[in-house]
Amino acid sequence: MNNLEDIAKLIRYYSLVMPTEAGSGHPTSSLSAADLMTGLLFGGTFKYDLDNPQHPNNDRLIFSKGHASPLFYSLWAAAGKVSEQELMTYRKFTSNLEGHPTREFRFTEAATGSLGQGLSIGVGMALNAKYIDKLPYRTYVLLGDSEMAEGSQWEAMELAAFYKLDNLTGIMDVNRLGQRGETMYGHNLSVYRDRVSAFGWEPIVIDGHHMPQILTAYKQALSSRDKPVMIIARTIKGKGVSFIEDKNGWHGRPLKKDELVRALEELGPIDKATTGKIEKPDNLRPAETSPSSAEPVSYSTEKPVATRHAYGTALERLFPEFPNIVVLDAEVSNSTYSELFKARYPERFFEMFIAEQNMVGTALGLSLRGKSPFVSTFAAFLSRAFDQIRMSQYSKADIKFCGSHAGVSIGEDGSSQMGLEDIALFRTLLHSVILYPSDAVSTEKLVAEMAKHKGISYLRTTRKETPIIYRNDEAFRIGGSKLLKSNRADVAVIVAAGITVHEALQAYEELKKENILVRVIDLYSIKPLDVAALVIAAHETGAVITVEDHFAEGGLGEAVMSALAGINVPVYPLAVRKMPRSGKPAELLEYEEISASAIVKRTREIAKRRQNS
């Protein structure tokens, strides 16, 4: 049996010393949860193979309140897996012990630090345990009371209850104080209890510094059936050091050297040799499914097909080859066509309802448990979850996003439903992949590339049907492009993607009648870009026209300009620049000057200028 008092003391010691050594950090937010976490890891409930953090049956611990990182790192030190020397590198440039936990540290399940995201990640991991891997591991999420103000938490709550995730336990560290003062409810725990209960969870209210109550709560949580459990713990911020206890003004503030001396005196003697034991989990692993080949792609050039439809068809077709695929959708599966996958593989499809933030957090949790989540909604509505998407890059996520209904070409539904900034958003992510197919064949091939690719990728699909322009055996690759039209005397290269490829092809035909020849590139991979192909086309034609159904900023046009920044060839970007509105797709493409006729007009100007020079 572990001596929990000694362990908690050691953890408090480290939690105080690290921030002072670093000159920044959150000691008081660590102290409030020190007993809760000591009780969890070392009180006999938590099962974990310390030598194998990736063991598929380890219990999972996510620090949603990531600023309590001194506590987080101290726990693993108390388990004997991090040296005091390593702890003292906290927040330093070369250390893996960053200000907020990242996956550079081997015991971090997910990077946190943007509040209100950990519970959704936990939902993903618990969903995986219950419905996919079918393993008995449990997922624990440490939550701050301040962060319960985030709506994303309540999205996670409702979904966890809906899916009866009795293997998920939240631990709410109600220390009363936020960064700049009291929370909305202070120590009024009944507010949290009522809300938790109304959202379908089992609440357990305890004193978060009373070890027997803590241990009982964890035990009780184990026996919950069909309901997730929330332990709501009354705690004291700064607990254990009288002069910082329950005091405002101590958030994110390390103790000064002399204050630390006083604090450590109050803490009393520490036994640094104390090592907490954690029991290993049963050595269970998920059943493995061997992949089998997917059916080949088969489209007829006679019938136009929407790329969003091809996305659904592709998921369904590809699952046998990529049996780790899991599909999530935010209540629009009949629009994104992920419903085609759902119909065939209902056990691998999870309805996320209209709660995009939790959908992305859940996908991250699934990804971190080795799954390949495909996540779809309207491109416009992925902007709802952009903080979660941003954070997922710091967890080295493997998530495949699909945003449908891109651009003004959706037509009558109007501006609120048009994804016009999605390329800009996804381009900012480090090492992200952005694919924007123009027909069903390229969509299918690119979905397969996404399934193979490890990392964050994004597919942009179009609402309306578009003609099939590629052969079923055509190959597509991340970072590639297609030269659709090319002649020696081209006066410009039209660089298009998605819906505008068809406008460019139409412009090509119209210009040809006037004996003006243009090159046409389908830039289906917007990130990474096929720089070599762009440079050649720019040099050979002397003018680049980009055309995109997206706002001008951060989209295809600027991506191309970035790629050609060193090249002496002018770029003429056509993009959405006027307030979009309802109307027919063709009217809107015309209005925004991204239609065939806009391309023709711009090309004529270039041709005329060249003749005159």
Added chain:
Amino acid sequence: MNNLEDIAKLIRYYSLVMPTEAGSGHPTSSLSAADLMTGLLFGGTFKYDLDNPQHPNNDRLIFSKGHASPLFYSLWAAAGKVSEQELMTYRKFTSNLEGHPTREFRFTEAATGSLGQGLSIGVGMALNAKYIDKLPYRTYVLLGDSEMAEGSQWEAMELAAFYKLDNLTGIMDVNRLGQRGETMYGHNLSVYRDRVSAFGWEPIVIDGHHMPQILTAYKQALSSRDKPVMIIARTIKGKGVSFIEDKNGWHGRPLKKDELVRALEELGPIDKATTGKIEKPDNLRPAETSPSSAEPVSYSTEKPVATRHAYGTALERLFPEFPNIVVLDAEVSNSTYSELFKARYPERFFEMFIAEQNMVGTALGLSLRGKSPFVSTFAAFLSRAFDQIRMSQYSKADIKFCGSHAGVSIGEDGSSQMGLEDIALFRTLLHSVILYPSDAVSTEKLVAEMAKHKGISYLRTTRKETPIIYRNDEAFRIGGSKLLKSNRADVAVIVAAGITVHEALQAYEELKKENILVRVIDLYSIKPLDVAALVIAAHETGAVITVEDHFAEGGLGEAVMSALAGINVPVYPLAVRKMPRSGKPAELLEYEEISASAIVKRTREIAKRRQNS
């Protein structure tokens, strides 16, 4: 007295005919709320001057479920203010009756269509009535049951209860069916009642097609004290047309011509001459405060000041000149320094807690009631509310955003807290303004420009202190820039903003020692850009180096490339390109190659190349 039955029938008629005429739209989602809305507008509770939609004491009605736009437009037609002819333009290119309500239509309070946003806008309007304008108008928000899954709704709920907004009434149209099937709770109204109650609202559960119950509920809501009221109404999707009632598969689907004939037969005779009367509100107006001059800016060049600190000082200093200012912050006012304003003008500061989505929606509501909201949090966390920010552009909002802790220069807190995509996000917004000051003086001057400007503007501030480089009487303008260093023999122009201006100035000094001269531009206005100044500098020096503490995509570098796309001068962008981490600010600037030494290195390469050519 209005004949509510006749009016509801007429509204149902229009709600059916419009989508069929348009070929798209949501008739069934309109029919479920037809009785609720008829009862509200024409049942005697709602006060509205139909000839003056902007009357400051009008009751406000927001359709959070914006897809019920046929119902919305029909209501105003039933009030005699929209002709049947205009209704028949619904969703057509030149019509103001768009697919989802926009402010092109004169009775629309706020553009909606991205679900889960209307309640926050209502919170802003109700906050304005209760605490700022001190007017008795009431705010009503029509909510769908599906959209209650959005976390943003619960953020609005908790805030409305916290601020005791008894002048706010939500109307939940529980029609059981979402877009692709049943909601999480179907017709289980007790789930909603328990949650609404747990979140501090007064729930009133009714049959949403029983007019006496509807009218009683509105009357009851009027008498609530200190609590917002949620009317939870059991409704039938498609109510009134038996063959579409309560049936899945009828979301966003207009009736075919023959189906419409059957539906209208069932509806029975309509009296198109029916006109509902709405009582006018008391002709009250808010007290007006005359502006007085703000104190002048006064900084000493001897003491560095963080631009985030200057933001707070500026708000406090400027309020007398701009008495419409209201300040909101998401529980980080001691970091963004909006707390300086709060200390001086507590009645104009609203703590929004850690709920950024609702903060932005609330700001939109305040803006639409004539206020000038300044909204602050960490730049990184504004990404949490990007869908709300995106939607605010369609409401023609006047909101001033401030994102602090921009870039890797925040240091030890690490990647989760670093705003590295904020410029890209804000650049996508139509007609947005983006300002990024480098010192306290320019910050103060630019905050004043933001206060004057009508529209969406964004200020990016820096965590650490930076030297004062401008005189207190220096002028700054939206769309301007400052030429800080200039010589005849400059080999390149360094274009910087914010923290990197100081790196550029340091690089200038170091290069000067090597007899390499560079021009330095402070591009404090990133949108709009000072294109003329950039073009001149590019031409005169022959090389542009951009340097920014932001990811490479969509930021300052690409903005400059866009502006110089037609110019034959190479652009060398320095930006954040590696996985950011914890460390000292200087270490991180160095690591990401956006430091003085990185600028020196790049400039030397350019100088050497030029010597050799």
